[in-house]
Amino acid sequence: MKVLVINCGSSSIKYQLFEMEDETVLASGLVEKIGAEAAIITHEVADREEEVITGEILDHREGINRVLRLLIRPDGGVIKDEKEVAAVGHRVVHGGEYFAESAIITREVRTAIRKTIDLAPLHNPPNLLGIDAAQAQLPSAVHVAVFDTAFHQSMPEYAYMYPLPRILYQKHRVRRYGFHGTSHQYVAQRAAVFLGKPLEELRLISCHIGNGASLTAIQYGKSVDTSMGMTPLEGLMMGTRCGDIDPAIVPYVIAKEELTLAEVKSMMNKHSGLMGVSGFSGDMREVTEAMFDGNKQAKLAIDMYVYRLKKMIGSYLAIMNGADALIFTAGVGENASSIRQKACENMSFLGISLDLEENAKRCKKERVVSAADSKVKVLVLPTNEELMIAREAKELV
DSSP states (O other), rough: EEEEEEEEEEEEEEEEEEETTTTEEEEEEEEOTTTTEEEEEEEEESSSSOOOEOOOSSSHHHHHHHHHHHHHHHTTTTSSGGGGGGEEEESOOOOOOOOOSOOOOHHHHHHHHTTTTTTTTTTTHHHHHHHHHHHEEEEEESSEETTTTGGGGGHHHHHHOOOOOOOHHHHHSSSSOOOOHHHHHHHHHHHHHHTTOOGGGOOEEEEEEEESEEEEEEEEEEEESSHHHHHHHSSSSSSSSOSOOOOHHHHHHHHTTOOHHHHHHHHHHHHHHHHHHHHHHOOOOHHHHHHHEEEEEEEHHHHHHHHHHHHHHHHHHHHHTOOEEEEEHHHHHHHOHHHHHHHHHTTTTTTTTTTHHHHHHHOOSSSEOBTOOOSSSSOOOOOHHHHHHHHHHHHHH
8 A cells, every 4th residue: 555645835845655565665755946937856766866856836736746747757656657546644734623633634624724724824724735736636545634733632621721811712722732743643652662562551751852842741642741832932942943931021022122023923933042042053963063162152052952851851750750761853852962961961860861872872773872770761763754644544544
């Protein structure tokens, strides 16, 4: 069974074609700059050199058509025709309170996704464009929506509600939703396999830390709390996002700097975090390098980043009365050994102790980096959201 996974942005299409019998990737790629004269397709087939193709691509429908032609072409395609694609898994960022699990896309599902556009105005509209385009090009396939927010719908009310007038929830659904759910769910399942225990018996803290970052407390297979909130701005300090701040700062800065709401929103989302504190970059690699070169602002940025990460880990240990494993995943979590080390320093009282030599190794594989006597296993588990989406689509088909 072949499943095509599609993740559409406003001017991009990220895709992977899976053979689900052995979960291998037959082909993958990225369409960029849709709507521009010089659109770019980067296409890769297993065991072949990457191709880069340029040309005009006017809209998402044409972009998906070009992808299908690459998959089907006689001289290097991986399928004979589009009917081989049994299912298409679509990443949809926000499912609101409508979806606690993935869903086959029907008229009712599309309507519900549209109703959540106010909650994800930058993401859900292009997600819908991708659904429209793919359904037009692949009418015989079953199309499945996989929501970033669905995994967190198991949070109890006291965890997802904000201490605001309840009318805001009743009228506008102002509450915590959480994101990165597909990634947190995937690494939780991998942790259970890796540890050789049922997921339903484990307490896990999943640290998805990349340019965007979130933590999730996973108790016996269910998300019980997560650091991102109604939007992906809440929670941890990130590459360019500020994370948690005193909300009174917003009107104060607007008054002092004479900023518009749009400008202060841009400041908090695009010019804060590592970027704002370091003054030169939101890329953890660049900030870490500068810190080692003696840059004081870079050191401050890293110290703040890790301090907030440690606080969040500690809070989740408290609400679950401990943890069986602490998981690091995504770009920073998988690759920045110094951040893992700093996050786990002075945590032995809470049962967390690193094997410094194992942690420092450069390795892309799943592995344990905790010391032998650590009560909490510290795992590095590469995430694979695309495979998780493909599995969800296969299960519904």
